[in-house]
Amino acid sequence: MKTEVRIDKWLWAVRLFKTRTLAADACKKGKVIIQNVQVKPSRNVKVGDVVSIKRNPFLFSFKVLALSENRMNAKLVADFMLNVTTKDQLELIELAKLAGNTGRDRGAGRPTKKERRDLDDFIEPDFADEDGDWDF
Secondary structure, eight states, X not given: OXXXXXXXXXXXXXXXXXXXXXXXXXXXXXXXXXXXXXXXXXXXXXXXXXXXXXXXXXXXXXXXXXXXXSOOOGGXXXXXXEEOOOHHHHHHHHHHHHHHTOSSOTTOOSOOHHHHHHHHHHHSOOOBOTTSOBOO
């Protein structure tokens, strides 16, 4: 078994990136951090290292449990890495998920004419008609 593997290969192998090119690009852009240092794609990773990945506005952290250069089945990923993302980052992720679930259901299409009028009335309520009379 190998003692070191390139970081871009490992990120791809444990399915954190869809392609090795995307993993290498993330390293080049400074989004992959090991021991508080932005790394290049050629940097070797060892068992026990903590790899952090910046995906704005979140910072995901993973501890390396084992090494592999070959892409693996999703069921085996748990044997190769451990998610050690901090609690405050996990709370941010949950808040982002909750904020994204507002509004219309996906696939519901455009609002109907009645729904559109209700939205317009909600956004800009019309309290007075043309005569100046107040409608309550």
